[in-house]
Amino acid sequence: MTLTCSTDANPTANYTWYKENGNFISLNKGPQLVFSSIQSSDSAEYFCTAENELGRISKNVFINVKYAPKLPSVSVSPSAEIEEGSSVTLTCSSDANPAAKYTWYKKNEDSPKASGQIYNITDFRAEHSGSYYCGAQNKLGRSNSTLHLSVVADTSPMIVNITRFSVVVLGLIPLLLVCLWMRKKKTVSSTSEANEPIETVELESGPDYTNLSDLNMVSAEQDEEPEEQEDLV
Incomplete structure (x- = not known):
């Protein structure tokens, strides 16, 4: 795009182009302002000033650059x-x-x-x-x-369920400890009974007889003893 500024003046006028962007920015000296590839940022108001030794005059033009939507x-x-x-x-x-x-x-x-x-x-x-x-x-x-x-x-239901589970677990811990204590007590009691001394009865045994003939001799001697006692009487 090309902007061209002209005026009737004698002596010939000198031209200057300005862009208003909050303040005035000088862009070019000469009657033409050329945009080789106009951009959306070029939308603005432009001023051309024509001036000679006898005076000065300016004219403005607004450029509205249209474009497709940028990336949203x-x-x-x-x-x-x-x-x-x-x-x-x-x-x-x-x-x-x-x-x-x-x-x-x-x-x-x-x-x-x-x-x-x-x-x-x-x-x-x-x-x-x-x-x-x-x-x-x-x-x-x-x-x-x-x-x-x-x-x-x-997360609200999850938190409620976790809280309920924690309460149940904490309530079961004392019961579990009582059960373990009672079981341990029962085990100790059984062990004590098992360690008590056992009373035994020892039977006196008679003399050992090596064979049957020895036993017969003893029996014969016991049979003779009353006869001797009768003689003494």
Whole structure:
């Protein structure tokens, strides 16, 4: 694109181009201002000043550069991992001229989920997990940006169950200790009874007889003793 400035002046006027960007920036000396490859950042108001020794005059022109949406920026609140049952807000924004229109899609689904820059999901469930993308579009083009959402289980029931289990375990510990103490006591009692001395009765044994003839001789002697006693009488 080329901007050309001209005026009727005698002597011939000198030309200077300025860009207003909060303040005036001098860009070029001469009647023409050339943009070899104009960019979106070139959108601004430009001033041409024509001046000679007799005076000065200026003229302004506004350049509005139109362009397709840049890569959208997608944000999620409160976070990318959402607790089941909570709400989530997706926000999409893109630099575009003219302003972009936004459409929300979920991956592997043909129908759009919502339109507009903000997409709210209430009562987030497991089936809501997946990849979402925001499409920003104007008459010059379209651009998409993807975001993945995943649901995490609500930890409240888990905490309640853990607490209940802990209470049960703590309640069983004293009972277990009592059972162990009673078992140990019973074992010690049985051991004491087993260690008591056993009373035995010893039977006196008669003389050993090596053979049957010795036994017969003793019997004969016992039979003779009364006869001797009768003689003494």
